[in-house]
Amino acid sequence: MVTNPPQRKRIISDQEAENISRVEELAYEIKVREVMTSDLISFSPEIKMQEVLEVFRQKRISGAPIVSPLGDLIGIISMEDLIRCLVDMDVDSTINKYMTTKLITILPTDPVIEASKKFVSTNFGRLPVVDKDQKLVGMITKGDINRGLLRALETDYQEEEIRKYRASHLFEDIESDRTSLILRYQIQQGDFDIGGQASSNIKRALIRLGASKQIARRCGIAIYEAEMNLIIHTTEGGVLRVEIEPHQISIDAYDYGPGIKDVDLAMKPGYSTASDAVREMGFGAGMGLVNISRCVDQMKLESVWGKGSRLKMRLFLDSDHKNNESENQKS
Amino acid sequence: MNLGDLVKIVEGKVLTDLFDKNEIVLGGCGADLMSDVLASIEPGAVLLTGLCNPQVIRTAQMADVAAVVLVRGKIPPETTIDLANDEEIPLITSPFGMFELCGRLYKAGLPSLEKSVADQSDFGFE
Numbered sequence: 001m002v003t004n005p006p007q008r009k010r011i012i013s014d015q016e017a018e019n020i021s022r023v024e025e026l027a028y029e030i031k032v033r034e035v036m037t038s039d040l041i042s043f044s045p046e047i048k049m050q051e052v053l054e055v056f057r058q059k060r061i062s063g064a065p066i067v068s069p070l071g072d073l074i075g076i077i078s079m080e081d082l083i084r085c086l087v088d089m090d091v092d093s094t095i096n097k098y099m100t101t102k103l104i105t106i107l108p109t110d111p112v113i114e115a116s117k118k119f120v121s122t123n124f125g126r127l128p129v130v131d132k133d134q135k136l137v138g139m140i141t142k143g144d145i146n147r148g149l150l151r152a153l154e155t156d157y158q159e160e161e162i163r164k165y166r167a168s169h170l171f172e173d174i175e176s177d178r179t180s181l182i183l184r185y186q187i188q189q190g191d192f193d194i195g196g197q198a199s200s201n202i203k204r205a206l207i208r209l210g211a212s213k214q215i216a217r218r219c220g221i222a223i224y225e226a227e228m229n230l231i232i233h234t235t236e237g238g239v240l241r242v243e244i245e246p247h248q249i250s251i252d253a254y255d256y257g258p259g260i261k262d263v264d265l266a267m268k269p270g271y272s273t274a275s276d277a278v279r280e281m282g283f284g285a286g287m288g289l290v291n292i293s294r295c296v297d298q299m300k301l302e303s304v305w306g307k308g309s310r311l312k313m314r315l316f317l318d319s320d321h322k323n324n325e326s327e328n329q330k331s
Numbered sequence: 332m333n334l335g336d337l338v339k340i341v342e343g344k345v346l347t348d349l350f351d352k353n354e355i356v357l358g359g360c361g362a363d364l365m366s367d368v369l370a371s372i373e374p375g376a377v378l379l380t381g382l383c384n385p386q387v388i389r390t391a392q393m394a395d396v397a398a399v400v401l402v403r404g405k406i407p408p409e410t411t412i413d414l415a416n417d418e419e420i421p422l423i424t425s426p427f428g429m430f431e432l433c434g435r436l437y438k439a440g441l442p443s444l445e446k447s448v449a450d451q452s453d454f455g456f457e
Contacts, residue, residue, distance in 0.1 A: 193410060196389030200418070203393065213374070213395070220393040221369045228386075282382045282390075287366035287448075294370065 026152045027145075032115055033108035035148030036129050036138035042067045043095055045074055050091040052077055063126045065136055066099050073128055073136040075099035105130045108137055112145050168210030171246045180245040181209075187230040189237040192281060198240050199224035209244060215317065219249055222295040222313055225288040226253035229311075232278050234258070238308075247317050251296075254310040260303035267293075267301065332356050332441050334398055334421060337377060340439050341400055341425040341432055346407070347415045354421070356397045358444030361433050365390045367448065372396065376444035379432050383407035388414040388422070396420065402429045 041055060042065045056062065056079065063078040081098040085091060106115050106127050118127055119142055129138040171179055183205060185198035203220035211219070223240065230238040230253060238255030260266045267289050274284025289311075293299050296313040303309035335352030338345060357375035362368045363382050372378065374395035380387055381402050388411060391399050398421040401407060405424060415422040425432055437443070 193385060195386060196393070200389065200392060217374065217393070217395050224389065224393045225366070225369065281384055281386055282363060282365035282380075283386070285364050285366050287364070287370055291366055291370045 022153065022156065023149055026149050027113040027116060028111045030112050030148055030152055031108065032106055032110050032112055032129055032140055033138075035112060035144045036108065036140040037144060038138040040065060040136070040139055042136070043077065044069065045094070045096055045099075047095050048091065049082065049085045049093055049095060049098060052082060052095060053086075053091060056082060063139075063141075065128050065139060066095055067136055071135055073103065073105070073130060073134065075101040076103065076126070076128060078125065103128060106140065107131070112140075112148060115140050116142075116145060164208045164210070167205075167208040170209065178245070180243050183240075183242040183244070185227075185240040187227055187237045187240060189231060189234050191231055191237075195228055195231045196224055199227050202240075202242055206244070206249075211249075211317075215249075215315065218295040219251070219315055222292045222315075223251055223253075225292050226251070226311055226313070228283055229253070229288055230255055232274055232283060234308075249315045249317065251313040251315075252310065253313075254308065256308045257306065259305040259307050260301075260309055261305050263301055263303050266303075332436075332439065336439075337398070337400075337436070337441075338423060340435050341423065341427060343400060343423040343425040346412050346422045346424060347420070349416065349419055350421050354397065356441065358442045359433065359436050360396075360443070360445040361402075361429050362445075368396075369394055370448050371446045373444040373446060377436070377441075379429055379436075381405065381429060383411055385411045385414045387411065388418055388420050391420045392418045398423060400425050400432065402427065402432055 041059055041061060043052065045066050045068065052064075055064070063076060065073055066075045066077060068074050077095055077099045081100065085093070085098045090097075104118055104122050104124060104127060106118060106129055108129050108131060115127055118124070126139050126141045128136055129140055131137050170181070183202060185201070187198060199220055202223055203216050206216040206219055223242070227240060230240070234255040235257040236255075238253060241252040243250045265271055268286070269290045270286040272284050272286035278284040289301065292311070292313060297316050298314040300312045301309065332355070333352060334350065334354045334356060337343075337356055338352070355375070356377045358373065358377075359379060360368065360372040360376045361379040362371070363380055365382065365386055368378060368380075368390050372394050375397050377398045377400055378387070378391055378396045379400045379402055383401060383405050384407070387399055390396070399415070401422070401424045404426040407422070407424075412422060427435065
């Protein structure tokens with residue numbers, strides 16, 4: 001039957017994956033060998049069509065290869081050929097008369113996308129898989145490809161689950177007086193197209209580490225606003241630094257300029273220095289810092305005009321720190 | 332309401348590859364200001380918006396938005412559709428305006444999942 005696919009170790013970054021779907025990708029990664037059927041029902045060239053009919057019915061198959069006593073592939077017989085034979089009421093003639101000998105074959109080492117292309121261009125339902133010596137090693141159908149892709153997607157899903165499981169045990173597995181995981185991201189000024197990518201990665205990391213949906217959401221929103229601030233307001237971008245510990249998440253967003261002239265004014269809801277272009281993108285309404293403060297348990301903004309700014313945020317993960325707006329410290 | 336029903340009600344066209352018509356939408360929120368969305372939307376809502384840039388999808392992802400409907404028949408740039416595919420956020424475009432869309436969905440029984448931001452002075456920092 002079908003052999004187990006080898007483990008695919010290739011890790012694809014978000015950027016690489018930008019323009020291709022996972023299924024398309026798998027169609028290039030998976031080889032014909034991994035999805036083909038290799039224990040074949042085959043016929044010898046001298047048998048009668050009556051026997052083909054019986055075998056098709058009993059084994060519930062719709063096509064089979066015809067192989068010479070030496071194992072060479074001679075032809076293919078399909079349901080369509082059988083129907084032609086039945087219409088002619090000619091089941092006593094040999095398979096030779098009805099089999100297709102115009103053969104399109106594929107190599108076991110070809111990616112399944114090649115098989116898909118051949119299915120489309122030839123309209124055939126099955127392709128014989130032959131090795132370099134032209135010996136038949138298997139057959140592949142569209143159904144085999146679909147099953148193979150589904151299985152691979154499932155494996156991907158399981159791998160994500162395992163990754164999540166391993167990550168969530170990270171802190172338990174490592175012994176120290178104080179363990180923390182630090183993630184750092186460089187944020188480029190003005191790079192709106194990939195704006196939010198760091199936040200997206202951080203949110204995914206938190207979920208993998210076993211954070212609750214609420215924590216991941218609050219953290220994601222706060223960091224996203226901070227990331228957009230770095231993109232919109234700084235002279236040369238800045239850094240997002242996230243330190244994850246079992247009991248808290250500390251986030252630092254800092255930049256090297258231009259700094260904020262009046263921090264109190266910047267904290268005021270609705271106050272913004274953003275340009276019209278930024279506003280057209282749905283930002284710059286002076287709500288960013290307000291939003292951040294609602295999502296985190298502690299927040300501190302320091303800035304020196306001409307030097308830069310540093311926004312420190314903290315979320316507590318202990319159960320007695322369940323974030324409610326009312327629990328936020330009042331200024 | 333599930334996504335399949337929603338698409339019918341808004342007479343929408345699905346722009347993303349991945350689309351599960353059985354996915355449940357808990358409510359709705361309509362806004363063009365992403366900071367407002369981040370501040371006010373509750374998880375599991377459909378976001379109705381006139382904004383088409385990739386930041387809509389990022390916002391949706393951060394705020395656990397169930398689906399995004401672009402109003403007034405807007406077609407977003409490729410980068411937005413690509414990101415929606417990557418992040419598995421269903422993206423739909425509808426020919427109706429924001430007002431009509433909100434009305435149609437509300438009439439069909441979809442509740443609002445938009446919190447008030449009126450208490451915006453009530454925040455604290457160290």
